[in-house]
Amino acid sequence: MSRDHNSRDQRRVEVHNDFFSDGAPTSQQFLTQQQYPTELPGTQRITDRATRVASRLTQFEGLRGRSTRASLVARYISYILTIIFGSGLTQAATQGVKYAEGGGIFMLISCTSVSVVGAAATLFYVNLRNEIIARVRHYIFGIIIFPGTLLALFIYATASWWGADTFSTTVSTALPVLFLVTVVLPAFIFVKEIAGMRSIYRSTLDDEEAVALWSRQDGLQR
């Protein structure tokens, strides 16, 4: 018992550096807790930490580390702009179309509810957060924005020859319904899917627990 304590204490001393003896970088959170005592004034603590994070990133990941993070931010900005642009285009294309008027607003509200519910779900299902992000992206871009905008443009293109004949009546009734199914319903389905995530996976284990169980490193063998 006492030997365990000693080795743990030694280990704590060893990881005061930025890296392990094999050159691998240490976990950042642990370091900041260790190296920044609370006596430092708040501003200095924040600036020190920012400087440290930046220099640490350059030290271990080089310029690629910075560019990876910059491209991540740029990607999310482009997501937001794409959603706004797609909704604007849809709003313009469905202008004056019976049963599809204001489609852009519906599209925007749909995307917002999917992203807000997804963001909230990452707090409740922490072990599934990567998958939730993938689902959010799939719903917003794969189901709502691109197909919905294409459908709105199709509605806009066909609306010019809609008349009183059977075919026109059928198309002019069917397309807004299809738009509803493409743009509005997925938001509800997404909420249902997220709310039932635990029962879909039928497991409340996180990755670490599951691997420990499968590889029999769970202590049950002793």
Next chain:
Amino acid sequence: MDTLGAGLITMANGLFDLLISITNPLVLVVVAMALSMSWLALIERDELDRLGSKPEIGQH
């Protein structure tokens, strides 16, 4: 004093106008979407940070 009062009232009116234009539902929807997207971006960045470091396990 009157000039000061008039100036303050004009500034307050401008502030209220700004507030009214910001609290337009459409803007609120866009802001909510942008905020939740930022949260997802933070999570992805956190995952990147975790990939870039060796995990520390008390006893392995």
